[in-house]
Amino acid sequence: xxxxxxxxxxxxxxxxxxxxxxxxxxxxxxxxxxxxxxxxxxxxxxxxxxxxxxxxxxxxxxxxxxxxxxxxxxxxxxxxxxxxxxxxxxxxxxxxxxxxxxxxxxxxxxxxxxxxxxxxxxxxxxxxxxxxxxxxxxxxxxxxxxxxxxxxxxxxxxxxxxxxxxxxxxxxxxxxxxxxxxxxxxxxxxxxxxxxxxxxxxxxxxxxxxxxxxxxxxxxxxxxxxxxxxxxxxxxxxxxxxxxxxxxxxxxxxxxxxxxxxxxxxxxxxxxxxxxxxxxxxxxxxxxxxxxxxxxxxxxxxxxxxxxxxxxxxxxxxxxxxxxxxxxxxxxxxxxxxxxxxxxxxxxxxxxxxxxxxxxxxxxxxxxxxxxxxxxxxxxxxxxxxxxxxxxxxxxxxxxxxxxxxxxxxxxxxxxxxxxxxxxxxxxxxxxxxxxxxxxxxxxxxxxxxxxxxxxxxxxxxxxxxxxxxxxxxxxxxxxxxxxxxxxxxxxxxxxxxxxxxxxxxxxxxxxxxxxxxxxxxxxxxxxxxxxxxxxxxxxxxxxxxxxxxxxxxxxxxxxxxxxxxxxxxxxxxxxxxxxxxxxxxxxxxxxxxxxxxxxxxxxxxxx
Ligand code: G6P
Numbered sequence: 032x033x034x035x036x037x038x039x040x041x042x043x044x045x046x047x048x049x050x051x052x053x054x055x056x057x058x059x060x061x062x063x064x065x066x067x068x069x070x071x072x073x074x075x076x077x078x079x080x081x082x083x084x085x086x087x088x089x090x091x092x093x094x095x096x097x098x099x100x101x102x103x104x105x106x107x108x109x110x111x112x113x114x115x116x117x118x119x120x121x122x123x124x125x126x127x128x129x130x131x132x133x134x135x136x137x138x139x140x141x142x143x144x145x146x147x148x149x150x151x152x153x154x155x156x157x158x159x160x161x162x163x164x165x166x167x168x169x170x171x172x173x174x175x176x177x178x179x180x181x182x183x184x185x186x187x188x189x190x191x192x193x194x195x196x197x198x199x200x201x202x203x204x205x206x207x208x209x210x211x212x213x214x215x216x217x218x219x220x221x222x223x224x225x226x227x228x229x230x231x232x233x234x235x236x237x238x239x240x241x242x243x244x245x246x247x248x249x250x251x252x253x254x255x256x257x258x259x260x261x262x263x264x265x266x267x268x269x270x271x272x273x274x275x276x277x278x279x280x281x282x283x284x285x286x287x288x289x290x291x292x293x294x295x296x297x298x299x300x301x302x303x304x305x306x307x308x309x310x311x312x313x314x315x316x317x318x319x320x321x322x323x324x325x326x327x328x329x330x331x332x333x334x335x336x337x338x339x340x341x342x343x344x345x346x347x348x349x350x351x352x353x354x355x356x357x358x359x360x361x362x363x364x365x366x367x368x369x370x371x372x373x374x375x376x377x378x379x380x381x382x383x384x385x386x387x388x389x390x391x392x393x394x395x396x397x398x399x400x401x402x403x404x405x406x407x408x409x410x411x412x413x414x415x416x417x418x419x420x421x422x423x424x425x426x427x428x429x430x431x432x433x434x435x436x437x438x439x440x441x442x443x444x445x446x447x448x449x450x451x452x453x454x455x456x457x458x459x460x461x462x463x464x465x466x467x468x469x470x471x472x473x474x475x476x477x478x479x480x481x482x483x484x485x486x487x488x489x490x491x492x493x494x495x496x497x498x499x500x501x502x503x504x505x506x507x508x509x510x511x512x513x514x515x516x517x518x519x520x521x522x523x524x525x526x527x528x529x530x531x532x533x534x535x536x537x538x539x540x541x542x543x544x545x546x547x548x549x550x551x552x553x554x555x556x557x558x559x560x561x562x563x564x565x566x567x568x569x570x571x572x573x574x575x576x577x578x579x580x581x582x583x584x585x586x587x588x589x590x591x592x593x594x595x596x597x598x599x600x601x602x603x604x605x606x607x608x609x610x611x612x613x614x615x616x617x618x619x620x621x622x623x624x625x626x627x628x629x630x631x632x633x634x635x636x637x638x639x
Contacts, residue, residue, distance in 0.1 A: 032103035032633040033115075033128035034058040035208065036225050037189040039096045039199050039246055040216030045089055047218070048099040051225035052082045054273060057281075057427045057627070057634040058128075058221060059103025062114035066124040066191065067094030073124050073193045077114040081628075095246075096196055098189035098219075100126035103633040106134070107151030117155040119146065119162035122193050127154035128221060129185035129206040129637065137182070157182065161190060172243045175200045176256060179241065185383070185637065189219055202241040206637050207381055207410070210234040210242060210249055212263065217244045224425050227270040234261045235408045264408070273425050280626040282428035282520070286612050287479060290472040292433040293605075295422035296440050301469045305461060308448050311401060312417040318399045319452045322372040325352040326397070328360050328388040329376040330636070332431040332515065333438060336376050336403075338508035339604050340442035347601070348450035357388035358639070367396035374445070375402045378426055378434035379635040380409020387639075389414055403441045405434050419445070428627045429634045430519045432612050435512065436605050440471070443602065467602055477596040478609045485610060488575065488593060489617030492523065495546055499537060499572075500527040500611075502550035503560050509550050509604045513611030520619040520629050530563035541572040548614070549574060552595075552603045553581035564590075577610050579603065 034055025038044035048065050063085040064077030074092055078084045082101055100115035107113035116124040131137070134153035137160060142148065146159040160181060164174035171192050179186070185205025191198075201208055201219045211218035211226035211233055219242075220226050223233050236242060239254025240261070253259045278284035294301075300310060308315035325344055327337035337354040344352040355363075357375070361384060373392045377385045380402065389400060389411065402415035405423050412418050421437035447464055450456040456464075492498065498517060502510030507529040514525035528537050530549065541547065547567045551560055561584070567574055568589060578584050579595035586592045599606050619626045 032059040032635060032637050034101040034221045034225065035098070035126050035128050035187055035189050035219065036221075037098040037126070037199050037201060037219040038216070039244060040213070041095060041246065042216070043093040044095055044097050045092050047229055048097050049082060049086045049089065050228055051220055052085070052099050052101045054225045055101050055221055056082055057429060059101050059633045060628050061102055061104050061109035062111065063099070063101045064114040064116055065089060065097055065099035066116040066118070067092055067097035068191055068193060068196045069094050071194050073118060073121055073191070075116060075118060075124065077111050079109055079111055079114065096191060096199060098124065098126045098191055098199065105130060106153045113150045113152050115154060117150060117152065117158045119158040123158050123162040123165060124191050125154065125158040125161065126189045127157055128187045131156060131182050131186065132184040133182065153184075157186070157188060165192060171195055171198055171200050172241065175202060176241050176252070179204075187221060197245055199244045200241065201236070201244065203236045204239050208236050210236065210244065212249070215246055217246070217249055219244065223266045223268060224273045227266070227268055227273060231266040231268070233264050233266055235264065237261060268425060273427065280428065280616075282430055282432060282616055282626050285426055285428050285432045286609065286616060288424065289433045289436050289609060290476045290479070292423040292437050293440055293475055294472040295424070296437040297468050297471070298422070300444060301465065306444065306448055306451060306465070308452070310444065311419050311448070315417050318372060318417060319449060321370060322399050323350070323370040324368060324372070325350055325374060326371050326392070327352065327354040327374045327376065328357045328385060328392065330357050330382050330384050332435045332512060333376040333378060333385070335508045335512040335515070336435055336438040336442060337374070338511065339439055339505060340446065342505040343443060343446040343601060344449065347446050347455070348453060349455050350449055350453065357382070358384035361388040361391045365395065367392070369396055369398055371397060372399040372401055373397045375400070375411055375415065376438050376442075377402070377409075377411050378405045378423075378431055378438075380404040380406040380411035381635050381637050383637050383639055386410055386414065403438055405437070427634075429629055429632050430516055430615070436475070436608060439605050440468070443468070467600060471599070471602055471605065474597060474599055474602070474606055475609055478606050481593065481595070481610065482613055485593065485613040486617040488591060489614055490621055492546060492618045493621035495523055495544065497540070497545055498523055498525040499540065499545055499547045500525060500550070501530040501533065501547060501560070501563060502527065503530045503556040504554065505601070505604055506550040506552060506607060509607050509611065512608055513548060513550065513615070516612055516615035517618060519632065520615055520626050521622050521624055522630070523618065530560050533563050533566055538566060538570065541567055541570045543571045543573060545572055547572045547574050548611075549576045550607050550611070551576050551578045551582055551584065552607060553579055553598045554603065557582060577607055579606070
């Protein structure tokens, strides 16, 4: 987490830094700061809270060189003294995203050398360490390279020195960082969205790279200190794509972008007559022919996508599938099976636990790896043999929405390809599924059209303190996702259960103050679910049922029915999710919480 922006230009860079930080706020938003170089001096502003607060106090600063940071606290509470940039002797300033693991030893060593620490962060050691090498006469580049060779951990950093108005140094290992290339001006950022207003030309740094950036150009050195070239990419993102436009929140915008995101993700597939494994990478056909089981690893919402996929993979493709939370798998002693396809799912492609889980899987002997990811140049994509890029576009709201539904679309394609490869998909069945996928964007739009009704329903939740979500089969993970969305953004305690488990414990919680939300598609488990709903009604629980075509449930006293327009068969989880996203959004709106930046959370979790 944490976002970094840096700039060197002939114009004043402060507005560029602040706008960049605003775009990166999704990465962390408990404090923010910037430092600029002016007349051989470092001028720093820091504040707790949002970037808007920093902007207000930085209004009178101007410079052509600076670095800036928005923070999600790991070491040290969110406070001004812990906010970045950190400085050493008013000479060196550093912004850092990541974790320095040997910071305690370094802190002891540097303290013994006379350095005075003014924060509780691990990051401050970087500033003093670079200073210790710079003060011995090394260039800023060499001082940084030497310091980094002594540090253990993950980092993306930006570094400036008070007496060097011509250079900005940056480096990455384990946390993302890219260079933005302009005309007689250059930039650094954690993510391209921060720079879209100034350039679309970007160079992604690779693991261990250190770069020296000036007005006129940049030089990149690999971990061994050798000068290297890295390819220049032109970002396809538009500045508008990361702006709020007509919407009140990014989450609302992103919920509404789902028909387009699904259409974009499925574009190549839906335009063709049949499915080909190549959509997962050149070596997909060979891998798919060898694999006999699937292991899905992911965190948060992406983990829920994996849980849905397990039902599809086992039922349609007949392939055994396990789904594990990445943070558990990475530390579990497990038995590798070389015939297993390890599928990692991640919106960002930089979630530390998911990356570590993939590395762990490889170390234990897995050879077939596939990542489903929304960020093309991410570490996860680079680490995997096969890949599928969801085309959801930038997702800025911390609560994941369009990334999730496009992940589901990708996982459904994977299911169909494996089913086909295993001789379990007739031509007619394949055509039927392709037809359903082509229809998916308009089916999603039809659910979005329920927004006013769902908003009205949500009004009944705002004063509740707890909620129970129920689903069965394919829709149990959707109940989990609905509960996660509600708790993330409205802070209402929500739990999800497979409806059949109700009587084994959670029924004890049910009374008139506990709303029970049921995901009730017209599938094979509907009659069973209806019995479970009776169990709730009999205890005075208030039911909110998300039904779909053919469910035949009637509203009555204490039973509210949200009638979804159609039943989408295997793709029904995607449609039901959209309805639950809207429910969570409108409950949060009613409660007045910060929808896009819920307390204590961050979008990309690059720490353990
Ligand atoms: C954070 C986000 C979640 C997300 C999870 C996994 O917790 O707040 O919305 O689902 O990380 O992120 P990933 O980028 O790996 O999908």
